[in-house]
Amino acid sequence: MTDAQVVKRAKYKSSVKDPGLRGHKSSKEGANRPALLNLTQDQGNYIFEFENFSDREICRDFVAKAIAFSGEVGGPTSDKAVPQKDEQLSSAEMERRIKLLQEDIELQKLHKQFVIGDVLSETEFWATRKKLLDVNASRKAKQRVGLKSEMIFNVKPSSDGQSNRVTFNLTPEMIHQIFAEKPAVRQAYINFVPNKAAYVSQAAEDEELAVFLRQDAILANETRQKIRKVDPTLDMEADEGDDYTHIPGHGLANEDIKDELEAQYEPFKRSFLQDINRHAAVVLEGRTIDVETGDTRSVAEALASTKRVELAKEASDGNVLQDRIDRIVRMAEIEDLQAPRDPPVAPLCIKDPRDYFDSQQVNALNQLSGTRQMKSRLSTSEAYGSLRAHISEIRTTGFSDPIVRPEVAFQVFNSLTQNISSSKYQLGKNPHESILDTLPSVTKEELLLVSRLRDAMSKIYPKLQEIKESVQSDTRHQVSLLVQPMLQALDAAFAHYELDQQKRYAKGGEKPNGYA
């Protein structure tokens, strides 16, 4: 006999005017004692036995109320009773009162003492305890019993030794949890289990089936939804990387052991992780529906419908799209993910190979004159002899003291330093820039200089041409060799200048840099 049923019946019975009850007696509470309620009527005694004491209390209360009612209606002697017929006791109110009485034994005793003993009326009693009622109600509204956090791994089936049947004893609670955690099972149940009654055992068998068949599809769906909800601006990797305290060995130990084993267990680990994640999600979500309402079928359907409602809400919600667009915009603004606007590398350009031939002039001259001048004064054998003589000279006289004269060494030092420092400036990127930087006031003058320089340089070309032609044919080659680097230098200078001009106009004329 459940509470709900008692209340229902009580509601039904409240219309009865005079049940003819005169009084009631109840047996003492205690363990191992039957809960008896002795109702005395005009006709006789009725003894009711209840399953538990709380049920009996409820009946007793109601009986007391009924007696009070009838007493009021019947006899004017019970004036103490406050006109209760004016009070409209709602069923919810009744429920709450009954619940309170159930939970609090002291309250129960007081209630019995005062109300049933006709010291106080019901309303008076409850008026003072209104706060309790309200508190209880609100507490009841807010706090719900959460789901157990232990996962269903301890569902051990009991098996008969004889037959091959395996029975799972699943409470509705566990069924609810299974359906919440394994949507595959729920889906399969809805599809494969048409008939309501007596198919509970099927669930256990279907569980394994469904797990193997539908797991991946549903998982994929879920992950897709979750991915859509992920905020792309959150950097998970960085977060993970920072969280070294949870890495075994604090990220220091070298983790190159058991790679093969781990690879073997990878699929199991993955599904295990997924199960844990889903269980955690379910537990945190709490009870979306009441377990008590209905059997497995309705539980499954209820869970499915809530999920569908959520999806529908998300899909129909216009804000979702806007949110996604916002997120994409935010994502696009992440610097790291931006494609580089300007390529950081300069475009491939084939340099003028004549740039490499700066020393060509020197070499050319050398080659022309070298072989002629370089002749040994002695014949080969004599040369060898002199070489050996030199060697033996060292053996006899040894090294000179000092090896190098100090003044010579000093000169060498100076020339080396000068050479190094001068070549540093010459081979620098933009030497003229450094000079111009220090003279910002004379930029206009520089500009004028530049144009004058250009004119002068352009005049050199015809002059060189004249020189070439005036020289006789046999020496012309040498002259052209000499003239060629000059021409190259001029060409390079003009090209460089034009390039600089272009750059300058592109930049909007920041700094005049046309000095070639």
Added chain:
Amino acid sequence: MTPVSSKQYADDVSLLMVLIDTNPLFWSSTAAPLPFSKFLSQVLSFLNSILLLNQLNQVMVIATGLNSCDYIYDSSLGLTTQRVETLLQKLEEFVIKDEELNKDDSVDGIGSSLLSGSLSMALCYIQRVFRSGSLHPQPRILCMHGSQDGPGQYVAIMNSIFSAQRSMVPIDSCVIGSQHSAFLQQASYITGGVYLKPQQPDGLFQYLTTVFATDLHSRSFLQLPKPVGVDFRASCFCHKNTIDMGYICSVCLSIFCKHHKKCSTCGSAFGQPQTNVSTSNQKT
């Protein structure tokens, strides 16, 4: 002496391979800026200084002769007291041997010493050092050269240069003669070494200790002389002349100054030269 591999090497330990040009025709000509004895004494003092810089430094001397090359001195063999003596002894023996190999009495000009041979010998020794273990000093090559560039050695020298580049062995060049050496310029440029032509040959020792004594690790902190321009021109394979415009075989990249029917290096046949599109013969 304890083996090389068991020691702990700091960054500045170096193995210096010195290639000395012992071309007698060069040293007896006017092209030589200083007598061979002076040159040799300054180089030997420099070698002593190198060995004094660090206890673990090693020096290897190879003589580049007219007809042959040979290892003259190896510091890892010990003999700290008689160092110069042994070196000079071996050098003399080498010169005698080289003279014996000299068959042709008439040499054009001052000839050219076998730089390619000594470069190859130096690189072989360095390879042996590399394979001795993971711990070894950082090798580099110092080329003391005065003779002309022999065009016939172009291919061999370029091969040595590229192999040195691959092994990350810098080739430093100290050119004593009157002219620059295009081969050594290229060698130093490609391998990341220093090229220097001393203006004052009397102070050769000063040049050596200032520029060429620096170990590879310290070079990242120092400003060393850089050549103003490098002559990158190639020599043609047929006449060994330096050219700047020529023909290249598209199969083996051999350079020719004139149009050939067939490549002499790889044997591939060239097609007819076309005005617009070239099939197997490319014009640079």
